[in-house]
Amino acid sequence: MQAHFSKCGYSVPDLTNPADHAMFTVQIHDDSTLEKAGLFQIENASQKVSSGSMGEDKSKGHDIEPVVTASFVTQLSWLMRRELNGLVRDKAALIGRFGITIFLNLLFGLIFRNAGNRDDTQEGFFYDHFGALTMVTISSMFGAAQPTLLAFPEQRPIFLREYSTGTYAIMPYFISKICFEVPLAFVQSLVQWLVVYWLISFRGSFVLLLLASFSLGLASASVAVLMGCAVADVKTASELLPVVFVPQMLFAGFFVSTDQIPSYLRWAQYLCSLKYAMNLLSIIEFGSGNCQEGAEVACKGLLEGNEIYEDKWWAYVLVLAGLFLGFRILGARVLSVKATTVF
Numbered sequence: 001m002q003a004h005f006s007k008c009g010y011s012v013p014d015l016t017n018p019a020d021h022a023m024f025t026v027q028i029h030d031d032s033t034l035e036k037a038g039l040f041q042i043e044n045a046s047q048k049v050s051s052g053s054m055g056e057d058k059s060k061g062h063d064i065e066p067v068v069t070a071s072f073v074t075q076l077s078w079l080m081r082r083e084l085n086g087l088v089r090d091k092a093a094l095i096g097r098f099g100i101t102i103f104l105n106l107l108f109g110l111i112f113r114n115a116g117n118r119d120d121t122q123e124g125f126f127y128d129h130f131g132a133l134t135m136v137t138i139s140s141m142f143g144a145a146q147p148t149l150l151a152f153p154e155q156r157p158i159f160l161r162e163y164s165t166g167t168y169a170i171m172p173y174f175i176s177k178i179c180f181e182v183p184l185a186f187v188q189s190l191v192q193w194l195v196v197y198w199l200i201s202f203r204g205s206f207v208l209l210l211l212a213s214f215s216l217g218l219a220s221a222s223v224a225v226l227m228g229c230a231v232a233d234v235k236t237a238s239e240l241l242p243v244v245f246v247p248q249m250l251f252a253g254f255f256v257s258t259d260q261i262p263s264y265l266r267w268a269q270y271l272c273s274l275k276y277a278m279n280l281l282s283i284i285e286f287g288s289g290n291c292q293e294g295a296e297v298a299c300k301g302l303l304e305g306n307e308i309y310e311d312k313w314w315a316y317v318l319v320l321a322g323l324f325l326g327f328r329i330l331g332a333r334v335l336s337v338k339a340t341t342v343f
Contacts, residue, residue, distance in 0.1 A: 008037040020157055067166045075168040079176035087180060093147070098191060101143050105192050108135050109199030116201035116285075120295035130302065132200045133285055134254040134278070137216065140192060141245060141274050144185050144217030145224040152228025153237050156338075163339045170336045174328065181221060189214040203292070204284035212284060215320045216277035220245070222327035223273065229335040248274040257305035273323050276316045279308045 001022070002012050012021045026034065068075070087094070112132035118125040162168065193210045196202075202209060223244060231237050250256065251269040258269060269275045282303060284290065287310050291299035303310070 005039070008034075008039045010037070010039065017157075020161060023161070068169050069166065070168065072169075072172055075172040076176055079168060079172055080179060083176050083180045087184075097143075097147055098188065101139075101188055101192055102195055104139050104143075105136065105195040106199075108132065108139065109196045112200050114199075114201045116203050120292040120298060123298070126295060126298045126302075130282075130286070131254060132196075133202070133281055134252055136192070136196050136200075137213065137252070137274065137278055137281055138249060140189060140213045140216050140277075141220045141248070143188060143192070145220040145245065146241065148181065148221045149224035149228050149237050149241060150234055152225060153231055153234045156229075156232065156335075159335070160339050170332050170339075174332050177225075178328070182218065185217040185221060186214050189217055202285060203290045204281075208284045209281060212277055212280040215280070215317065215324075216273055219273035219277075219320045219323040219327070222324045222331070226327045226331040226334065229331040229338065245274075248272040251275045252278045258307050259305050270319075271323075273320060276319050276323075279306070279316045280313060280320075282306070282308050283310050283313055 001018055005012055005018075005022070005025070010021075010025050012018050025039075070078075112128065112135070115125070115128045115132040118128065120126040120129055159173065163170070163173075189210055193206060193213065197206055197209070227240055227244060228237055231240065247268070251258065251261070251272045252274050258266065261269075286299040286302055302308075
């Protein structure tokens with residue numbers, strides 16, 4: 001089979017199930033194209049007529065209309081059971097995820113040890129303090145996004161096969177994912193702040209810092225979901241990771257103040273979850289009541305220079321929630337289009 005497909009110009013990619021490749025190939029291309037390539041070994045006229053009728057139907061469109069017979073509750077319960085089994089069985093991924101989180105944040109904690117207790121009236125110590133907060137926040141973004149980004153492309157062929165046969169619908173599939181991703185992201189954020197909070201001696205509320213970081217993790221994971229749904233393999237997803245997340249670091253306010261960014265580029269900050277999370281974390285750590293005595297001018301300059309307004313904290317929360325929901329919905333839409341066209 002593999003030799004025949006290669007001869008016809010439809011080689012089976014590496015690490016791909018030949019049966020899946022055959023199914024996707026005949027669903028993507030119309031029968032006349034495949035017949036000209038010699039993919040079909042037609043032995044008599046009746047088979048040719050039958051093949052031609054199929055090709056005529058396909059020429060009208062490649063959309064698949066899966067019919068799901070199971071109830072929503074049944075779909076969701078089985079999908080959640082599978083997610084739970086996958087989580088329990090893949091212990092290496094869990095160990096790696098939390099092991100890297102602990103290692104990196106322990107490293108940050110030791111490098112920036114007691115940065116929050118130093119004399120913030122001195123410019124160098126103040127920016128050490130802000131730098132510690134920035135590094136921990138960037139770590140939160142990548143720590144939540146990368147596992148999700150790598151997982152979706154791997155599961156995509158399974159989803160396409162099961163969705164196209166009407167095993168389940170898009171909505172229960174995404175809800176089952178969220179039901180496990182949200183608590184996992186919260187535990188990861190909790191572990192992170194348990195490691196760094198007392199090592200760095202942050203001044204803000206532990207709970208508020210944790211919740212702001214958790215919100216960033218959810219929003220970043222949603223961007224990763226959209227990217228994972230849009231690409232076909234892990235390699236492509238990994239290559240896109242820096243393009244989407246690295247520019248957000250430039251709008252975080254540490255490397256350059258927002259007011260120093262050219263006005264024609266400044267609009268991009270409004271699409272960056274890292275920017276809104278940094279706004280919240282900066283308010284919690286350097287806002288009124290937490291700024292070190294004597295460093296009020298530096299704290300005010302930090303907030304104003306990055307266009308952070310303490311009375312608009314609720315807007316930053318709503319935007320992060322909107323990014324979380326918006327990118328998830330877009331991801332579901334992209335995946336549904338990919339599934340119905342089997343591309």
